[in-house]
Amino acid sequence: MTSLEKAGWYSLGPRRVHRLGYGAMQLAGAGVFGPPKDRNAAVAVLREAIELGVDHIDTSDFYGPHITNQIIREALHPYRDDLTIVTKIGAKRGADASWLPATSPDELTQAVHDNLRNLGLDVLDVVNLRSTISMYGPAEGSLEPQVTAMAELQQRGLIRHIGLSNVTRRQIEDARHICPIVCVQNLYNLAHRDDDGLIDTLAAESIAYVPFFPLGGFSPLQSSTLSHVATRLEATPMQVALAWLLRRSPNILLIPGTSSVAHLRENLASAEISLPEGAMAALNDLDGVKKGVDVSPAV
Template sequence: MTSIDQSGTFTLGDRPVKRLGYGAMQLAGPGVFGPPRDHDAALAVLREAVASGVDHIDTSDFYGPHVTNQLIREALHPYADDLVIVTKIGARRDDKGAWLPAFAPEELAKAVHDNLRNLGLDALDVVNLRIMFDTHGPAEGSIEAPLTVLAELQQKGLVRRVGLSNVTAAQIAEGRKITEIVCVQNQYNLAHRSDDALIDALARDGIAYVPFFPLGGFSPLQSSTLSDVATRLGATPMQVALAWLLHRAPNILLIPGTSSVGHLRENLAVADLKLSDDVIRELDSVAKLDHAR
């Protein structure tokens, strides 16, 4: 059996964080737009996460917009010294909630200042540049211009560390020539595994990989294999999917999101879930079956 330890860590640059974090996206309203259905419940989730030992929260000022950052500040400010807040720039929302690119230098600078103000910080711990050449997935193209703007904001002391999101291996290589890249945030889960080789390459270089939609996102993972394994282990399918990610590579940091304290506790409980090598091989077959369809 391979044991999963929630206290196990990986680094974001020079900051060690526990591998089980929290993603704040679901605290906003439907479609990640507007205020939460229950303001007090949203605050309770954030406070419970930190009280449970979470030291890595993922957010963005375009969630809401502004909603999740303002909730984080209300719930947790002044922040614990060990809390790392990771945010994203590179996108904006229109008045109907659509996701639009925001790569112009003035847009990127405004996004950094908006994050600083809404989070109540003098400098942002980690800022991911979200590449928006294609909103549905990575697409090739140079990221030099927007990343150079972010690197200049880093040099001014407004940003401590830089990451990339929705990117290709070529874009990561390009980005590392401009500034240190401490993390990559792409879509990845038990069934969506196009980044397998990339994850291993980043692990060799000590760069964190943070899968978004680790449970399938807006179309939750559905697999009879996953359900069967979960039943045998006395866990939920989503707990098993998270546990598989922790086993997949040591540089994977998880940020499952929820607006429910009960669901948050379920997510954090994967620290105690053990997967045998046989179970891992069984779960690995889910992606193969998915690609075969």
């Protein structure tokens, strides 16, 4: 059995994907802007991910912008039939690398066409609407016009399935009155557990929860408890952080990001780790974690 098979599978719409996937945001240049230092290295990470069985890649055309999707196309097109590429729309980049909302129906339609062109696809498997009511975290407010616009793009056959990102429970409920929602992508990791209740609610509804920044984002998680558990299990702290997420709920799909083949292999091997009850309890009670999420609003 491979590491990914040990992680198990969960539904993303009608497709089943391994619970361990890959997030492509780290493949762009510094600040998720411009080209990477080493494009060949980025291509190598993607090819290794597929070689190791990854069948779920998370991306966006505003990484780069455009560059991450173009690298995915260069590395992996024509895509394997079992690969699900999930992208997100709702933001754009300023010339100064800033993250700006792009939520009008015209901008959402343009973003879908940009993703199709840069990924080399005729239809997008799953598209997340990234709420930009606040760039820094979920904030209440109506997403109805955007979700309606996405449902229209779905009816036109450009999008198969719709997800939401950076959203509140209420926004999810409201969106589900407009169209089916197959996944929710919010900030969640060992140190950021605001969505604990939401994860359980979504699990009961068989909706995938895809934590972004599963390792803490631009400043990976640091904690003495995490290091201690990792040492005892002869694993790395990042592997333990991922293993804890895999144990947290069956509807969690992981998309750890990395620009390094070594880190990719390490992350995918986290499914090999069996966390004893004592370690789970220590991690559940974990305090003093450096809340390592950069203030950057990377989306």
